[in-house]
Amino acid sequence: MNITSLIIKDNPYTLDQGRRYYDCNENLISSVSTILKMFLYKKYDFIYTSDIAENETEAMMSFIDFAIIDNGMKTLNNMWRFSEFSIKKTDKDIIIEEKGEFAKSLRISQTNFLDIRNNSMNRHVLEYRLNQDNYDYEKVQTKIIKKFINEYFYTDDLEQEYENIRIVDWINSYRAIIKTAEKNLQHNVVIKSKNEWKQLLLEFNVRDDSIDTIIDEMIFTTNSSDLLDCPFVKFDNNLAISTYIVAVIDPTRSLLSLMSNNHKKNTKINQKGTNFETYLSKVLNDVNIKSISIKENSYQLDNIFNIGEYLFIIEAKTLNQPTDYFEYARYLDEISDYLEKFKRNYHFFCSDSKIKKIKKELAMTNINTIYKIFVSNVLDTRSKIGDIHLTNDTVFQGYFLQNEPSAHIIEENKMITFPMFNTDAYKGAFNTKKFIKLIEDNLFSKKNEHRIIIEEAILPYSYVEANKKWQIRILNYGFKKIDDKDIIPI
Numbered sequence: 001m002n003i004t005s006l007i008i009k010d011n012p013y014t015l016d017q018g019r020r021y022y023d024c025n026e027n028l029i030s031s032v033s034t035i036l037k038m039f040l041y042k043k044y045d046f047i048y049t050s051d052i053a054e055n056e057t058e059a060m061m062s063f064i065d066f067a068i069i070d071n072g073m074k075t076l077n078n079m080w081r082f083s084e085f086s087i088k089k090t091d092k093d094i095i096i097e098e099k100g101e102f103a104k105s106l107r108i109s110q111t112n113f114l115d116i117r118n119n120s121m122n123r124h125v126l127e128y129r130l131n132q133d134n135y136d137y138e139k140v141q142t143k144i145i146k147k148f149i150n151e152y153f154y155t156d157d158l159e160q161e162y163e164n165i166r167i168v169d170w171i172n173s174y175r176a177i178i179k180t181a182e183k184n185l186q187h188n189v190v191i192k193s194k195n196e197w198k199q200l201l202l203e204f205n206v207r208d209d210s211i212d213t214i215i216d217e218m219i220f221t222t223n224s225s226d227l228l229d230c231p232f233v234k235f236d237n238n239l240a241i242s243t244y245i246v247a248v249i250d251p252t253r254s255l256l257s258l259m260s261n262n263h264k265k266n267t268k269i270n271q272k273g274t275n276f277e278t279y280l281s282k283v284l285n286d287v288n289i290k291s292i293s294i295k296e297n298s299y300q301l302d303n304i305f306n307i308g309e310y311l312f313i314i315e316a317k318t319l320n321q322p323t324d325y326f327e328y329a330r331y332l333d334e335i336s337d338y339l340e341k342f343k344r345n346y347h348f349f350c351s352d353s354k355i356k357k358i359k360k361e362l363a364m365t366n367i368n369t370i371y372k373i374f375v376s377n378v379l380d381t382r383s384k385i386g387d388i389h390l391t392n393d394t395v396f397q398g399y400f401l402q403n404e405p406s407a408h409i410i411e412e413n414k415m416i417t418f419p420m421f422n423t424d425a426y427k428g429a430f431n432t433k434k435f436i437k438l439i440e441d442n443l444f445s446k447k448n449e450h451r452i453i454i455e456e457a458i459l460p461y462s463y464v465e466a467n468k469k470w471q472i473r474i475l476n477y478g479f480k481k482i483d484d485k486d487i488i489p490i
Contacts, residue, residue, distance in 0.1 A: 033220075081326075101381075104452055165207075197232075306367075389439050
């Protein structure tokens with residue numbers, strides 16, 4: 001943790017360089033988290049010293065090399081299990097190159113989620129650039145957190161509970177730890193007893209009966225995602241944080257990741273799904289489109305509305321955002337299962353008597369066509385499977401609220417905004433043909449497909465055979481993240 005803090009402190013990028021600053025830190029923290037998991041698995045004892053000998057620094061840097069190798073081997077294993085690849089041997093290199101659509105689709109699915117976060121972070125950076133003298137850091141951070149809560153959890157209600165704990169208590173707990181780190185950047189590590197941390201959280205208005213659970217959830221274990229989600233490390237009877245790691249935590253993203261990781265352990269966070277259904281209904285209500293939901297026994301249709309003689313039946317689901325190969329494979333399985341359930345529910349309600357009841361509730365005299373649409377929070381490269389259309393909440397709310405996706409750049413200290421797509425779908429009266437075309441065009445997927453790049457990882461060891469060495473190079477899919485100077489509309 002000492003070494004990690006020192007390296008982060010020497011990050012070659014600065015805050016006003018936005019994404020590069022955050023990405024450099026996150027890659028390092030991911031590697032250190034891998035090392036820490038190995039230490040915990042092997043049950044090594046932790047000690048803390050403020051003095052770092054040169055040989056200790058060299059030893060720790062060798063563990064960073066190990067983390068790079070470990071990540072490389074995980075990539076190879078995932079490519080073997082889920083994707084496709086080729087192996088080419090030259091005089092100097094063994095080149096393992098990823099192929100196929102699986103990994104491309106995974107990367108494309110990640111872009112919208114990360115763009116939301118990066119765009120908000122970049123806006124924070126841009127405001128800092130434009131108004132450094134009067135920049136109110138606390139005010140901006142509070143605004144960003146509220147926006148992220150709305151984007152990630154589909155609610156403005158910070159009193160809502162996850163794991164039986166209010167969102168505001170989760171967020172304030174992260175903020176308390178972050179503040180402690182920021183005040184102690186002259187030290188690489190801060191160590192306190194659990195009772196001292198509890199007192200600190202109380203000072204940030206975290207509810208007393210929630211504190212023990214929150215701290216326990218934030219202790220890093222072999223099952224944790226990384227030190228950004230779970231920043232506490234056990235030292236005997238105390239808990240330690242790395243100041244330079246904690247200082248770069250994004251509270252809302254860490255909370256979402258923590259909750260998603262708990263969801264993998266079958267912890268239910270159904271409230272987010274309910275929020276999502278309510279959110280889609282509110283979008284329609286805001287533009288004076290009546291929508292209904294119906295439920296009978298175990299059968300349910302989440303949202304039903306019409307545009308003229310065209311009936312739309314919506315299945316709404318919030319899914320864990322895939323972050324790796326395994327999670328994307330699971331996502332594909334979940335989509336398949338949900339679509340089968342959607343078909344089952346639809347067929348239950350498609351009898352003449354039930355359709356007649358739906359028509360009456362929506363004041364329809366005639367039904368020309370029925371469209372079945374699956375709406376989730378994840379960007380899918382497919383826009384239709386069988387007779388079911390697939391889209392996400394960004395497209396859905398964008399169309400009905402006429403919230404056209406825009407790009408933002410800075411030129412001569414001025415913010416310039418322009419549309420990302422050359423389409424008239426977001427203008428004029430609601431029209432079934434335009435809505436369905438917007439879904440089928442899948443503009444976000446097509447745009448993000450152009451951002452797919454090949455990333456190279458060179459493992460810090462060589463393959464040796466008959467006294468000859470080959471460098472191992474792994475080429476796998478990544479995507480080009482958008483900076484304020486790189487945004488180009490399609």
